[in-house]
Amino acid sequence: MSISLSAVWSQVEKLILDGISVIPVRDKDDEESGRVAKTPFGSWKRYQEKPIGKSELWALMEHHKTEAVGIVCGKVSGNLEAIDIDVKYRGGIDAILFQDIKTIYPELFVKLRIHKTPSGGWHILYRVSDGTIPGNLKLAGREATEQELEERPKNKTYNFIETRGEGGYVLCPPSLGYEVSKDRPIPILTWEERCSLISLCETYNEVIKIAPAYKPTKSESEYYTENPWDHFNGSCNPVEFLKEFGWEEFKSNGHFIWFTRPGKTKGVSASWNVEKRIFYIFTSSTELEASKGYHPVTVLAELKFAGDKRATYQYLVSCGFGKVKPSIEKAVVKKRATAGQPIPSNFSHHAKAQFESIRETLEQDHPYGLFWEQDEEDKFTISREGIYQVSAGLGFKTFNGDIVQIIGNIIYKRTERYYYDSLKDYIREEDANLYEDICNAYESFIQRAGSFTITRLNEIDKNLILSDTKDNAYKLYKNGYLSIDANDINFCSYDMMDRFIWDHNIQKRDYRYGADGKYIEYVKLAVTDFNQAKKILGYLAHEFKDETTGYIIVLTEQCPDPKQGGGSGKNVFCNLLKLTTTYTSKPGSQAKFDEKFFQSWNGQKIFGISDVPKNFDFAFLKEPSTGSFIWKKLFKDEVEVDVKDAPKFIVQTNFSYDNTDGGLARRIIPLEFTDFFTKAGGLDVYFNAHFPNEWDENDYAGYDNLIATSIQEWIAGGRKLVATELTNTGWQKQWEQTFGHATSFVLNSWEDWTVKGFITNEEFKKTMEAYYNDNHVHKTYWPSSAKLNLAIKAYADHNKISYITDKKIRFVNGEFKCRLFGEVDIDAIRAGGSDSPF
Incomplete structure (x- = not known):
């Protein structure tokens, strides 16, 4: 009789007593048969019709030497069905689904029995009282990624929510690490309750068969920038729309x-x-087909016009849907205004205004000259020099190869499309036929030479743009700007400004003086060292960087257990930097350490990496933090970014970082966060306000002045950051992350070592081997002697205890190399035993 089988039998017996058909399954891979763990032994079809008896099940499990069992679903187990949630194909779907069940069917959720799988997935178990359980169903899936298609070309989709019904089975506790997560008796649901649960699961399906969309005709495509079908699809209110046909909103969330x-x-x-x-x-x-997706306009056509496309189109136009091309609007406006005919209801507000004041619109002049010429054959050509002249008049220039526009002394970033459309808008020809001909010539020119034309625009002289220097910083607001240096913080009027300024650098608020508010209180409560936080804020908010200021700010937590961290305010700390400088971020879990690492960066002054895992490669940031790096822009060539244009780095982690690399240790500046807001339930709970949407003027004033004083102190302090000492819990988390398996041995042995004052190298080795063997640590993961020494030295230094290795001490029976801890009297050690150091 198997002792281990006896240990789990009581749980297996409970399943049988609950009327469940239980079958034995493999608890490990079988190399001889080629069958993998979790699969049944031989044919189990008969157990889909009649449950196995206890004695037979025991005998089979003992014969096959397995402790794992599966539950046969369907009629044989009392109409039992299981929903299988596989998170490896859709991370986070479990949290979304469970939350939605709680919100939508709270009375149903409390009844459900839920098992957790070893891979992090879940099984929801229930029985149905008044319906027939179907076979296994695929409820929700997604398209395969490119990498998955390369690995398994035939697998086009991956399902992450399925059912196990008639003819199916699931593993259950106590098998192979399966656990009971929500311990409730298997509930009996009505067929309606079961279908409600299934329908909710189908909501998350990303592989949906969608009814064919209504497509515009060729003439409609030429007429619209956005046709009525697409306009309605993109703008209708789904709740109000379906309410017209008797549907009612039941529940909702953000998705x-x-x-x-x-x-x-x-x-x-x-x-x-x-x-x-x-x-x-x-x-x-209903009139709509089940298990199918519909665009709103298709639903409209089916429910209101019985599928009549023409009637649907006329209705959409009469309701103002469809965005007509500006060129067509202008031509139609003039013709219909002249003929006294109304314009269509879906013309833009701008076109309707033109209709009412056509003569004023037609009399607009061209202040920067013309870039089109008409030859003797009435054909239009585009003048390159004319394009350059008009572009300059409209304020278009380039900056680092990108298009910008200067209006007054403010620089705006523009897209190629915006530039082309601005030149086209400039045409403004009164005669529709001439306008069309000019536009055709212009579009043809842009198609041939648009990209080249952009390269010929004048480049902004960077010396004319206001920017932070080594000794000065500027913060821009609607009502003026702050000029900050080591000695003064002055508020100045834009009347005194003699430089160009970037639109994105102007904060969309007025500056006011303030010395308190929610932000200051938040920082004081969130971090362990407010003064260090100010220095870091000053460094980050100062938009100047050179080789001497290449720090890597690491936001970590005082909480010793990373699993208990989070919610401390690190992410808020980073996002609020957008109120004073430019900031972008990417998830650390998705970071690939190659030329594409910076692909999501677009010149922002701060580049954040959020929620980095334990093994994050900080070394990758070493060179970019103090020097140039290669930037691969999306759909563009690689460029080398100079250090002065490179971002400053801020990294968020619930773990810590390895500081054994001297180069990294000099660059990494940690800022520890307390667990105050974690325990308080978050900033919004503590402050009863969302940051920063619900700040008042006093809060913004406190923020702006804390940033300003932090910058001033940063500049006055010589623009240097020094890593402050971590708290005890923060230090221990870093120590454990740096030295891994070495730390548990040190902590286990430390008291013995320090009380005794020494240990011989031979005894040290025996103790170490015994410790790791007793704790079932494979030899592959044993720390090296060098790593152990470093771990002990670091721990001793932190506890202010001296540590000496390889000290030779002569005893009666010989000389031994020893490790000494603390102030040790060697003579006393010798006197401690008659002839042995052991």
Whole structure:
């Protein structure tokens, strides 16, 4: 009889007593048969019809030497069905689904029995009282990624929510690490409750068969920048729209809106995907087909016009849907205004204003000359020099190869499309035929030479742009700007400004003096060292960088256990930097350490890496932090970014960092966060306000002045940061992360070593080997002698205890190399034993 089988048998027996058909499954891979763990032994079809008896099950499990069992779903187990949630194919779907079940069906959620799988997935178990359980169903899946397609070309989709029903089975506790997460008796649901749960799961399906969308005709495509079909699809209010046809909103969250069909008072009959703007129908009790996605305009056509496309189109136009091309609007406006005919209802407000004041619009002049010429054959050509002249008049220039526009003394970043459209808008020809001909010539020119034309625009003289220097910083607001140096903080009027300034650097608020507010209170509560936080803020907010200021700011937590961290305010600390400088970030878990690392960066002064994992490669940031780096812009060539244009780095982690690399240790400046806001339930709970949307003028004033004084102290302090000493918990977390398995041995042995004052190298080795063997640590993971010494030395230094290695001490029976801890009297050591150091 197997002792281990006896240990788990009581749990297996409970399943049998609950009327469940239980089958033995492999608890490990079988190399001889080629069958993997979790698979049944031989045919188990008969157990889909009649449960196995206890004696037979025991004998089979003992015969196959397994402790794992599976639950056979379907009628044989009392109409049992399981929902299988596989998070490896859709991270976070479990949290979303469970939260939505709690919100939408709270009375149902409390009844559910939930098991957790070893891979982090979940099984939801229930029985159905008044319906027949179908076979296994695929409820939600996603398209395969490019990497997945390369590895498995035939797998086009991956399902992350499925059912196990008639003919299916699932593993359950106590098998192979499966655990009971929500210990409730398996509930008995009505068929309606079961279908509601299934419909909710189908909501998250990303592989949806969508009813064919209405496509514009060729003439419509030429007429619109956005046709009425697409305009309606992109702008209709789904709740108000479906309400017209008797549907009611049931529940909603940030991702979905769920609806109840006409004739029902509650339950999920359809969903609205907020991001994709697609209705997904679950019910077969309406004119719409179940298990199919619909664009809003398709629903409109089916429910209001019985699928009549022409009637639907006329209705959309009469309601103002469809964005007509500006060139066509202008031509039609003039013709219809001249003929006394109304313009279509879906013309833009601008076109309607033109219709009312056509003569004023037609009399607009061209202040910077013309860039088109008409030859003797009435054909139009575009003048390159004319384009350059008009572009200069409109304020278009380039900066680092990108298009900008100067209006007054403010520089705006512009897209190529904006530039081309601005030149086209400049044409403003009164005669529609001439306008069309000019536009055609212009579009042809842009198609041939648009990109080259941009390269010929004048480059801004960078010396004419206001920017921070080594000794000065500037912060711009609507009502003026701050000039900051080591001695003064002065508020100045823009009347005194003699430089160009970037629009994105002007904060969309007025500057006011203030010395308190929510932000200052937040920083004082959030970090362990407010003065260090000010120095770091000053460094980050000062938009100047050279080789001497290449620090890597690391936001970590005082909390010793990373799993208990989070919610301390690190992310808020980073995001609030947007109120004073430019900031962008990327998730640390997605970081690939190659030329594409900076692809999401677009010149921002601060580059953040959030939620970095334990093994994050800080060494990758060493060179970019103090020197130039290669930047691969999306769809553009690689460029080398000079240190003065490179971003400053700020890294968030619930873990710590390895400081054994001297180069990194000099660059990394940690800022520890307390667990105050974690315990308080978050900033919004503590302050009863969202940061910064619900700040008042006093809060912004406190923020702006803390930033200003921090910059001033940073400059006055010589623009240097020094890593402050971590708290005890912060230090221990860093020590444990740096030295890994070495730390547990040190902590286990430290008291013995320090009390005794010494240990011989031979005894040290025996103790170490015994410790790791007793704790089942494979020899592969044993720390090296060098790493152990470094770990002990670091721990001793932190505890202010001297540590000496390889000290030779002669005893009666010989000389031994020893490790000494603290102030040790060697003569006393010798006197401690008659002839042995042991």
